[in-house]
Amino acid sequence: MEDNKNNIILSAKDVVVKFKVRERTLTAIRRVSFDFPEGKVVAIVGESGSGKSVFTKTFTGMLDINGRIDSGEILFEGQDLAKFKTEKEWLTIRGKKIATVFQDPMTSLNPVRTIGYQIAEVIIKHQGKSKEEAKKEAISLMERVGIYDAERRYDEYPFQYSGGMRQRIVIAIALACHPKILICDEPTTALDVTIQAQIIHLIKDLSKEYGFTTIYITHDLGVVANVADIVAVMYGGQIIEYGNVEEIFYNPKHPYTWGLLSSLPQLGEKGHELFAIRGTPPSLFEEIKGDAFAPRSDYAMKIDFEEEPPFFKVSDTHFAKTWLLDPRAPKVDPPETIQNLHEKMVAITAKGGIYGER
Amino acid sequence: MKRYVLGRLIRSIISVCFVLSITIVMVYTMIPREKIFQTDTSLGKYKGDALVNYKYNIWKDLGYLDFVQPSGICAVSENYNSCVNGGADFKDLVADYETRGYTYVPYENGVTGFVTRDYPAYELIWNFFSNLIEVDNPWAVQDAENEELQRSYYITTGSNGMPAVACSGCKHKYQLYIDSNFPFIHQNVISLDFGLSYPTFNGLETMDVINDGQGQVVQIEQTFPSGVTQRSALNQYTCEYKQTSTLDHLDTQKFTDNYANCKNYMESPSMVGTSYLFGIIALIIAYVIALPAGVTMARHKDRWQDKLGIVYVNFMIAVPSLAFIYFAKWIGRLFQMPEKFPELGFGDVKSYILPLIILALLSTSSLIIWMRRYMIDQSNSDYVKFARAKGLSEKEIFNKHILKNAIIPIVNGIPQSVILCISGSVITESVFAIPGMGKMLPDSIKALNNRMVITLTFIFTALAVISLLVGDLLMTVVDPRIQLTAKKGGK
Numbered sequence: 091m092e093d094n095k096n097n098i099i100l101s102a103k104d105v106v107v108k109f110k111v112r113e114r115t116l117t118a119i120r121r122v123s124f125d126f127p128e129g130k131v132v133a134i135v136g137e138s139g140s141g142k143s144v145f146t147k148t149f150t151g152m153l154d155i156n157g158r159i160d161s162g163e164i165l166f167e168g169q170d171l172a173k174f175k176t177e178k179e180w181l182t183i184r185g186k187k188i189a190t191v192f193q194d195p196m197t198s199l200n201p202v203r204t205i206g207y208q209i210a211e212v213i214i215k216h217q218g219k220s221k222e223e224a225k226k227e228a229i230s231l232m233e234r235v236g237i238y239d240a241e242r243r244y245d246e247y248p249f250q251y252s253g254g255m256r257q258r259i260v261i262a263i264a265l266a267c268h269p270k271i272l273i274c275d276e277p278t279t280a281l282d283v284t285i286q287a288q289i290i291h292l293i294k295d296l297s298k299e300y301g302f303t304t305i306y307i308t309h310d311l312g313v314v315a316n317v318a319d320i321v322a323v324m325y326g327g328q329i330i331e332y333g334n335v336e337e338i339f340y341n342p343k344h345p346y347t348w349g350l351l352s353s354l355p356q357l358g359e360k361g362h363e364l365f366a367i368r369g370t371p372p373s374l375f376e377e378i379k380g381d382a383f384a385p386r387s388d389y390a391m392k393i394d395f396e397e398e399p400p401f402f403k404v405s406d407t408h409f410a411k412t413w414l415l416d417p418r419a420p421k422v423d424p425p426e427t428i429q430n431l432h433e434k435m436v437a438i439t440a441k442g443g444i445y446g447e448r
Numbered sequence: 449m450k451r452y453v454l455g456r457l458i459r460s461i462i463s464v465c466f467v468l469s470i471t472i473v474m475v476y477t478m479i480p481r482e483k484i485f486q487t488d489t490s491l492g493k494y495k496g497d498a499l500v501n502y503k504y505n506i507w508k509d510l511g512y513l514d515f516v517q518p519s520g521i522c523a524v525s526e527n528y529n530s531c532v533n534g535g536a537d538f539k540d541l542v543a544d545y546e547t548r549g550y551t552y553v554p555y556e557n558g559v560t561g562f563v564t565r566d567y568p569a570y571e572l573i574w575n576f577f578s579n580l581i582e583v584d585n586p587w588a589v590q591d592a593e594n595e596e597l598q599r600s601y602y603i604t605t606g607s608n609g610m611p612a613v614a615c616s617g618c619k620h621k622y623q624l625y626i627d628s629n630f631p632f633i634h635q636n637v638i639s640l641d642f643g644l645s646y647p648t649f650n651g652l653e654t655m656d657v658i659n660d661g662q663g664q665v666v667q668i669e670q671t672f673p674s675g676v677t678q679r680s681a682l683n684q685y686t687c688e689y690k691q692t693s694t695l696d697h698l699d700t701q702k703f704t705d706n707y708a709n710c711k712n713y714m715e716s717p718s719m720v721g722t723s724y725l726f727g728i729i730a731l732i733i734a735y736v737i738a739l740p741a742g743v744t745m746a747r748h749k750d751r752w753q754d755k756l757g758i759v760y761v762n763f764m765i766a767v768p769s770l771a772f773i774y775f776a777k778w779i780g781r782l783f784q785m786p787e788k789f790p791e792l793g794f795g796d797v798k799s800y801i802l803p804l805i806i807l808a809l810l811s812t813s814s815l816i817i818w819m820r821r822y823m824i825d826q827s828n829s830d831y832v833k834f835a836r837a838k839g840l841s842e843k844e845i846f847n848k849h850i851l852k853n854a855i856i857p858i859v860n861g862i863p864q865s866v867i868l869c870i871s872g873s874v875i876t877e878s879v880f881a882i883p884g885m886g887k888m889l890p891d892s893i894k895a896l897n898n899r900m901v902i903t904l905t906f907i908f909t910a911l912a913v914i915s916l917l918v919g920d921l922l923m924t925v926v927d928p929r930i931q932l933t934a935k936k937g938g939k
Contacts, residue, residue, distance in 0.1 A: 185839020197830035247928045
């Protein structure tokens with residue numbers, strides 16, 4: 091495993107994604123570069139509209155019809171995915187090498203096709219197996235993701251499954267072709283808490299067994315703390331801070347990350363209002379000058395409104411895109427709420443919950 | 449499932465009966481009854497008391513009222529001759545009727561009169577339903593001159609060589625038989641009696657008017673029970689019992705029993721048959737055009753295929769159907785198509801082409817737009833996104849996933865369109881003078897043919913209700929999520 095540490099499976103370079111919305115152009119992703127190390131779990135966090143889903147959709151060519159990759163490169167297995175134009179090209183990647191699990195398992199499956207059909211379909215399509223072989227493999231996959239009595243349930247329909255079981259099926263379908271990368275787009279948001287933990291563990295176990303790289307898209311920091319190796323924080327169409335999970339949680343550098351962590355409801359004190367980042371995310375229709383978070387930041391300096399900050403290195407694995415790290419900047423401490431975050435979280439969740447299980 | 453279907457059937461029957469009751473009461477009580485004679489030409493033959501008797505007899509036949517002439521009043525009198533001339537106990541008998549709710553109306557001759565009583569609404573409804581269903585049975589025939597008549601069922605071979613269940617003592621000889629006409633197995637056990645048609649198709653039963661063949665009789669070579677083989681128009685399967693006193697030598701020459709009252713083979717199909725023939729073919733054409741068109745439009749949304757389709761659909765919706773029919777007729781004239789159906793008649797393919805195309809095209813626009821809409825609705829759903837993420841091609845997604853979902857609401861409507869073909873299409877049939885069902889309802893309303901209006905109301909409502917049920921049953925076949933259960937609050 092140590093050898094793999096620096097192996098990059100997918101590398102995005104200066105990716106710009108634009109959408110055309112009612113004759114106006116919206117820049118959803120602004121020059122994002124990120125390397126996904128092989129075999130790791132990368133979590134992309136950020137509030138709604140920060141571009142985290144759009145960013146990962148570019149890896150599978152699943153952007154909505156009005157969106158396109160304007161510039162940049164996405165390197166995967168020696169190919170530049172950003173250059174892909176036709177559906178035929180995408181079909182060699184999508185589902186086969188990069189699979190996706192969506193948010194809502196209740197609607198992800200075709201309601202009028204049997205569960206078995208929907209799994210076997212992928213196996214037949216991508217592995218060229220016969221119907222019988224595909225059925226066999228589908229049943230073993232169903233067993234692997236924790237469906238009891240898989241043989242009997244093979245011919246059942248999605249409505250006969252609970253939400254958690256459907257998400258297991260969705261995962262089974264995603265894994266049916268042994269993908270190199272599994273993108274989980276808020277896989278547990280629509281599930282209740284106990285099922286969330288089960289699904290997260292399942293994905294974690296499977297990633298070890300099948301050796302795929304996992305990309306989590308979530309705004310649930312509890313999930314992040316539990317599963318991620320690397321965390322990338324997105325804001326206004328850019329990654330503004332990334333690093334190992336410990337570094338992001340215990341030594342965050344960007345004011346937005348501070349705000350995000352302070353907003354954890356678990357940190358709220360009885361009798362006090364919960365913390366919320368003031369203001370609204372920037373409009374992506376206009377060109378953003380300087381640091382996108384500056385108008386909402388308590389720590390904004392004059393330069394934040396004038397010039398976009400570069401990535402400052404915090405450690406070998408930890409980078410943050412804020413002028414606060416410039417040697418000339420005044421020294422500021424993160425808000426008190428998130429200092430000693432680890433101890434606080436452990437204390438809060440000692441009675442239960444998924445944070446402490448790591 | 450069985451309980452559900454049974455429940456639905458019972459509810460359907462109740463609702464049909466309800467609709468019929470309303471129709472009966474409306475037709476019998478709200479339309480001035482004098483108006484039904486408007487088109488009756490034989491009215492001019494009568495004058496004075498004869499005219500009054502004629503009218504009251506017709507009203508009695510149509511079920512408006514009960515009407516008793518002096519001969520009826522006096523039937524129970526010991527002194528009949530004096531009674532019918534207004535003497536003896538005539539007054540007492542009339543008084544007796546009057547206590548039972550009848551009114552006495554004197555004739556112009558001043559000597560006698562008649563008694564009459566209008567049926568109230570509940571009695572109208574009761575009379576209708578109690579006579580509606582007629583079950584044929586071996587004790588149905590009463591014939592004093594044929595006391596040796598056997599009363600039993602037996603299996604025999606029909607005139608076309610196929611096995612049949614026949615009956616002696618029943619009204620119809622053949623109770624169950626097989627022939628080459630749809631639906632191949634036919635029965636004469638249960639029949640619906642809606643009464644006689646009046647004033648149009650006078651003297652015929654309303655069901656026979658719409659069910660029997662039209663046009664000229666057709667003679668075919670056939671062998672009769674007596675062994676005689678000859679060309680004859682008689683359809684032996686329709687034979688009914690004929691009283692011994694009315695049998696003539698032509699009957700006895702062909703038949704060995706009393707079942708000699710047969711209908712003829714006709715050259716053209718019945719009104720129902722005609723409408724159904726047109727309806728079904730047009731329907732098939734419409735579906736064959738519209739479904740692929742809708743699917744293509746959805747697949748190529750916002751491209752030229754879609755835009756062209758929308759232009760077509762808009763045109764079809766915007767242009768009134770009558771205008772479209774005449775426009776199509778004008779184009780048809782360029783190809784020497786007949787203007788009216790009877791010009792070339794049933795035998796010529798050319799008669800059918802224009803009406804069929806018009807009927808089909810008229811129903812395509814809504815089918816296309818619904819199909820397109822269902823397809824597009826489905827293609828925005830999450831499972832399609834996931835199917836795409838699975839790596840399926842657009843074509844596979846459309847054919848294997850979207851189509852099956854989008855077709856469900858369409859399937860629900862198919863039985864309805866198929867069954868309702870029977871009712872024909874009013875405008876097209878009128879323009880082309882096609883002898884079908886479409887014109888029957890407006891025509892019979894115009895002619896104040898009350899019995900026919902009620903018959904048609906029954907047929908149309910019954911078919912509509914049944915087709916809804918069949919549509920729902922069909923849904924359970926294509927959509928696994930739908931299960932029909934009689935559970936309380938169930939789906």
